[in-house]
Amino acid sequence: CVRMQHWISRLWNPISRSFRVQQRVSSLSGMSSDPARDAEKRKAAKEAKKQAKLEKFAKKKEANLFPKESKAKTSEKSEKKPQPKKKEEIAEYELTHSLGSKKDVLRPLPDSYHPKYVEAAWYAWWEKEGFFKPEYGRSNAHEENPKGTFMICIPPPNVTGSLHLGHALTASIQDSLTRWHRMRGETTLFNPGCDHAGIATQVVVEKKLAKERGISRHDLGRDAFVDEVWKWKNEKGDRIYHQLRRMGGSYDWDRVCFTMDSKLSQAVEESFIQLHDEGIIYRSNRLVNWSCKLNSAISDIEVDKKELEGRTMLSVPNYDEKIEFGVLVSFAYPVADSDEEIVVATTRIETMLGDTAIAVHPTDKRYKHLHGKFVVHPFRNERLPIITDEVVEMDFGTGAVKITPAHDQTDYEIGMRCKLPFLNIFTNDGLVNEVGGQFKGMKRFHARTAVLDALKEKGLYRETKDNPMVVPTCSRSKDIIEPLMKPQWYVDCGEMAKRAMEAVEKGDLKIIPKLHEKTWFYWLENIKPWCISRQLWWGHRIPAYFVSSSDGSIPEGSDVDNKYWISGHNV
Numbered sequence: 001c002v003r004m005q006h007w008i009s010r011l012w013n014p015i016s017r018s019f020r021v022q023q024r025v026s027s028l029s030g031m032s033s034d035p036a037r038d039a040e041k042r043k044a045a046k047e048a049k050k051q052a053k054l055e056k057f058a059k060k061k062e063a064n065l066f067p068k069e070s071k072a073k074t075s076e077k078s079e080k081k082p083q084p085k086k087k088e089e090i091a092e093y094e095l096t097h098s099l100g101s102k103k104d105v106l107r108p109l110p111d112s113y114h115p116k117y118v119e120a121a122w123y124a125w126w127e128k129e130g131f132f133k134p135e136y137g138r139s140n141a142h143e144e145n146p147k148g149t150f151m152i153c154i155p156p157p158n159v160t161g162s163l164h165l166g167h168a169l170t171a172s173i174q175d176s177l178t179r180w181h182r183m184r185g186e187t188t189l190f191n192p193g194c195d196h197a198g199i200a201t202q203v204v205v206e207k208k209l210a211k212e213r214g215i216s217r218h219d220l221g222r223d224a225f226v227d228e229v230w231k232w233k234n235e236k237g238d239r240i241y242h243q244l245r246r247m248g249g250s251y252d253w254d255r256v257c258f259t260m261d262s263k264l265s266q267a268v269e270e271s272f273i274q275l276h277d278e279g280i281i282y283r284s285n286r287l288v289n290w291s292c293k294l295n296s297a298i299s300d301i302e303v304d305k306k307e308l309e310g311r312t313m314l315s316v317p318n319y320d321e322k323i324e325f326g327v328l329v330s331f332a333y334p335v336a337d338s339d340e341e342i343v344v345a346t347t348r349i350e351t352m353l354g355d356t357a358i359a360v361h362p363t364d365k366r367y368k369h370l371h372g373k374f375v376v377h378p379f380r381n382e383r384l385p386i387i388t389d390e391v392v393e394m395d396f397g398t399g400a401v402k403i404t405p406a407h408d409q410t411d412y413e414i415g416m417r418c419k420l421p422f423l424n425i426f427t428n429d430g431l432v433n434e435v436g437g438q439f440k441g442m443k444r445f446h447a448r449t450a451v452l453d454a455l456k457e458k459g460l461y462r463e464t465k466d467n468p469m470v471v472p473t474c475s476r477s478k479d480i481i482e483p484l485m486k487p488q489w490y491v492d493c494g495e496m497a498k499r500a501m502e503a504v505e506k507g508d509l510k511i512i513p514k515l516h517e518k519t520w521f522y523w524l525e526n527i528k529p530w531c532i533s534r535q536l537w538w539g540h541r542i543p544a545y546f547v548s549s550s551d552g553s554i555p556e557g558s559d560v561d562n563k564y565w566i567s568g569h570n571v
Contacts, residue, residue: 090114090116090117091110091112091114091116091117092116092117092120093116093117093120093121095121099121099124100124100125100127100128101121101125102125103120103121103122103125119248122248123245123246123248126250127245127253131250132190132250132251132252132253133189133252133254134149134151134187134188134189134252138187141187141189143187145185145186145187147184147185147186147187148181148184148186148187149186149187149188150177150178150181150182150186150187150188150189151187151188151189151190151191152174152177152178152189152190152191153191153193154171154174154190154191154192154193154244154251155170156193156194156195156257156259157194157195157240158194158195158197158200158201159194159195159196159197159201159233159237159240159258160197160200160201160204161197161200161240162239162240162243163240163243163244163247168247171244171247171249172247174190175190175247175248175249175250178190178250179250182250189252189255190249190250190251190252191251191252191255191256191257192241192244192249192251192252192253192255192256192257193256193257193258193259194237194240194241194258194259195259196233196258196259196260196538196539198534198536198538198539199294199296199298199302199476199534199536200476201229201232201233201538202217202229202536202537202538202539203294203476203477204232205217205225205228205229205232205538208232209228217537222537225537225538226537226538229538233258237258241253241256260539260540265540266569268540269540269543269569270569272542272543272544272567273543273567273568273569275491276544276565276567277567279492280491280492280495281489281490281491281492281532282489282490282492282562283487283488283489283490283544283559283560283561283562283565284487284488284490284529284560285485285486285487285488285559285560286412286485286486286488286490286529286531287406287407287408287409287412287483287484287485287486288483288484288485288486288488288531288533289302289303289472289474289481289483289531290428290481290482290483290484290486291474291476291477291479291481291482292318292426292428292429292430292444292479292482293317293318293474293477293478293479294474294476294477294479294535294536295428295429295535296534296535296536297486297488297531297533297534297535298474298475298476298481298534299530299531300528302474302475302476303472303473303474303475303481304472304473304474304475305470305471305472305473306470306471306472306473307468307469307470308325308326308468308469308470308471309326309468310326310327310466310467310468311324311325311326311327311466312324312325312326313325314471314480315478316445316479316480317477317478317479318430318443319443319445323445323448323480324448325347325469325471326347326466326467326468326469326471327347327464327465327466327467328345328346328347328397328464328465328466328467329345329346329347329349329452329461329463329464330343330344330345330397330398330461330462330463330464331343331344331349331352331455331460331461331462332344332460332462333358333375333376333377333378333384333402333460334375334376334378334460335370335373335374335375335376335386336373336374336375336376336383338373340370341375342358342367342370342375342386342398342400343398343400343462344358344397344398344400344401344402345397345398345401346402347467347469348407348448349448349451349452349455350425350432350444350445350447350448350451351402351404351407351408351425352402352404352451353379353380353423353425353432353435353436353437353439353447353451354404354406354407354423354424354425354435355377355384355402355403355404356384356403356404356405356415356420356421356422356423357384357385357386357387357402357403357414357415357418357420358375358384358385358386358387358400358401358402358403359386359387359388359389359391359392359400359401359403359414360386360387360388360392360399360400360401361388361389361390361392361393361394361399362388362389362390363394364392364394364399366399367386367399367400370386371386371388372385372386373385373386374386378454378455378458378460379436379437379438379439379451379454380435380437387403387414387418387420389414389417389418391410391413391414403415403420404423405420405421405422405423406422406423406424406425406484406485407424407425407426407482407483407484408483409483412483422485423435424484424485426444426482426484428484428535430443430444430482431443431444432444432447438454439451444482445480486533487559487560488531488532488533489531489532489533489542489544490529490530490531490532491529491530491532492529493527493528493529493530494527497524497525497527498524500520500524501520501521501524501525504517504520504521542567543567543568543569543570544565544566544567545565545566545567545568546559546564546565547564547565547566548564
């Protein structure tokens, strides 16, 4: 059979190839020599085929081979609406005894699990029985316990807020630790409380007064406003405590603390006095993060960084229109006694009103002939020195930068090194002050437009282009932060940072996972003095007093002279 198939295939293949060749030749020979005529024939054949199909379909339709649904059935389908899912009834636990009595566990359970039913009544009983108090099972909390003592304080959440996932995670971990130590027989205390949230609470109450009574805190005065805040706290401030109870945390509620309670206020005052006496807290005139909306300084951690890719219009509190950010404006300073000019670029053109110098890199050949010379300020008509500093980037912009020591952190450091004048051009409300001359009284971002127009009139404007930048904003008021020179109270964090780094290096403090040690050391190695001043009416008042004397023989002190400041308790 195999041989037979072999011979048949050998005979068939040549015959097959010959047949296909003949067929191809035949088809070629049948082609017309007129391509246009052939195309018309093909088109006509295609149309005839299409027409035949349509006629066939029409005949089938007439014969009812494609029956339609009745109109009644179609309308019935269109009107049919999905039925809503039947909600499962939530089982409720009905109290048959007074709240605080032990839950009745003998009654039948619901068919399915319901947290509300399961958790009902237990917490009130735990609290009433005093299970979470360190005195439970002993005569008093100070009774010596050979098994040990474990006490922990809740990181106080803000009184204005409500619990979020972060609170839930932290509280759960702390409560688990507390319960574990309690089960080991130790004396335990998980102390609850909340923070007075100075800025946030003051903002909430101010908005409430404006909405309900059309007045501000200034209309009331400090004491009356603080009374209003206490009223709000007593009415609304227990929400977080209810949430903590719902979570089932084993807190001793008889020891609940509020950071504005008298005992805690006294502790804050005593801490300030001790640290001031040791020189760790001191008075200094430095750049602060100023919120014109709050009329207060805020800490670095309360500043949000808003990244912009280029020109962006942002909403700013107390402005009806949006304000332009994310652009770099270039303008020229005329060199004194010369036909030359130096072009500088800035993202905050309004701050040029407070410029006190122009800085270039000492090795930049383009400006070496101008070292020690001056430029003329176009609005103040003052001579500003051209100085050198290695912090200047030669390849950024024109390689020359304007220096505004009182309104920029980098410029502040250059100003300190080079002993430049510090000109503050804004009031606490964000208005241009008398230093701004013709622009006095303008809002800072309205002055931005006015200064730009004035530079154009003087022929000193050069260009505006997109510039990626980071805009600092107040996390509380959403205001644009204004760096301002202010005499404030600071904490010297240097020694504390050193001790914190040593604790990790020696293994006394472990950071898990270990890879975060790098962040720990980076942050502490670059620690800065901590500004603790806040210009608020709601919060702890700093127990410090400035000494003045009518005796002419005693020299008059300055606001930042620490020798003239004393701190102490009121008697």
